Amino acid sequence: MDTELRDRVVLVTGASSGIGAATARAFGREGARVAITYRSSRDKAEKVAAEVEAAGGQAYVVRLDLEDLPSVARAVEAVAGHWGDVEVLVANAVRWGGDAPPEPGVRFEDVPLKEWEAMINANLVGAAASVSAVLPGMRAKGWGRIVLISSGVAEEGLPGPGPYGTAKSGLYGLARSLAWNGGRDGILVNVVAPGFTLTESRPPVPEFVVEALTAATPTRRLSDADDVARIVVFLGSGANGNLTGELIRDGSSAARAPHLGG
Numbered sequence: 423m424d425t426e427l428r429d430r431v432v433l434v435t436g437a438s439s440g441i442g443a444a445t446a447r448a449f450g451r452e453g454a455r456v457a458i459t460y461r462s463s464r465d466k467a468e469k470v471a472a473e474v475e476a477a478g479g480q481a482y483v484v485r486l487d488l489e490d491l492p493s494v495a496r497a498v499e500a501v502a503g504h505w506g507d508v509e510v511l512v513a514n515a516v517r518w519g520g521d522a523p524p525e526p527g528v529r530f531e532d533v534p535l536k537e538w539e540a541m542i543n544a545n546l547v548g549a550a551a552s553v554s555a556v557l558p559g560m561r562a563k564g565w566g567r568i569v570l571i572s573s574g575v576a577e578e579g580l581p582g583p584g585p586y587g588t589a590k591s592g593l594y595g596l597a598r599s600l601a602w603n604g605g606r607d608g609i610l611v612n613v614v615a616p617g618f619t620l621t622e623s624r625p626p627v628p629e630f631v632v633e634a635l636t637a638a639t640p641t642r643r644l645s646d647a648d649d650v651a652r653i654v655v656f657l658g659s660g661a662n663g664n665l666t667g668e669l670i671r672d673g674s675s676a677a678r679a680p681h682l683g684g
């Protein structure tokens with residue numbers, strides 16, 4: 423399958439670790455020009471950039487902070503100045519905040535409204551800001567691919583407080599609207615909702631939890647970051663000819679979270 427990604431300008435936000443880093447490397451293997459954003463781990467982002475280049479792509483590192491919305495547009499401008507307009511956006515960066523790991527014991531009404539604001543602003547408005555910044559270039563070109571990284575939590579919920587899941591479920595509404603708004607300009611937008619994903623950046627999780635989650639999946643295995651990255655690359659590529667406005671769940675997403683009481 424031809425992904426038509428060679429030399430395409432791809433922006434992966436939050437690519438200094440985890441799913442974003444795996445996604446950047448996967449685009450690199452397709453020969454893309456991959457812009458990697460970080461917030462505090464420039465050294466890790468530089469390492470991912472070297473891996474993208476070793477894989478056959480080109481790399482560019484830029485800072486983006488979802489808690490400083492003007493930095494989103496600045497990052498997109500920096501990429502455009504370096505290579506030209508962004509053609510593929512993967513909105514993957516996340517503000518975990520005080521909501522992860524989720525605390526099942528925290529009551530909904532005890533979450534300060536400031537935390538709601540911060541979570542929605544970073545993880546939903548921040549994604550909208552990334553999308554808004556890349557759209558003019560995509561429209562001018564008549565081609566664009568956008569992949570928003572949500573979470574299984576958006577549908578499953580958590581027994582703990584809700585700002586993270588609420589922000590993540592908002593991405594689906596964003597994608598549904600944008601699918602109509604951007605479709606005629608050749609822009610396809612989809613949401614990936616991974617479940618529990620094995621990444622190098624995840625804090626240690628007790629073995630019994632991993633076993634319980636694994637047993638709850640249809641495939642009897644949890645996704646790793648590369649599994650998710652391959653889904654994202656397909657959706658963000660020319661191989662995706664007409665799939666838009668959809669929410670894609672991986673095998674991990676089907677697993678409930680027994681440790682959370684869900």
Ligand SMILES: NC(=O)c1ccc[n+]([C@@H]2O[C@H](COP(=O)([O-])OP(=O)(O)OC[C@H]3O[C@@H](n4cnc5c(N)ncnc54)[C@H](OP(=O)(O)O)[C@@H]3O)[C@@H](O)[C@H]2O)c1
Nearest residue numbers: 436437438440441460461462463487488515516573619623
């Ligand atoms: N891992 C899972 O099991 C799982 C499951 C479902 C959904 N997801 C979703 O998948 C995506 C990636 O998750 P992950 O586990 O791979 O995350 P991760 O390894 O913790 O990486 C998070 C990335 O976001 C960046 N970041 C942190 N705070 C930021 C901020 N305020 N503004 C901009 N960037 C910021 C980090 O940069 P620095 O380190 O440089 O600060 C890093 O590059 C997220 O959207 C997450 O919600 C993950």
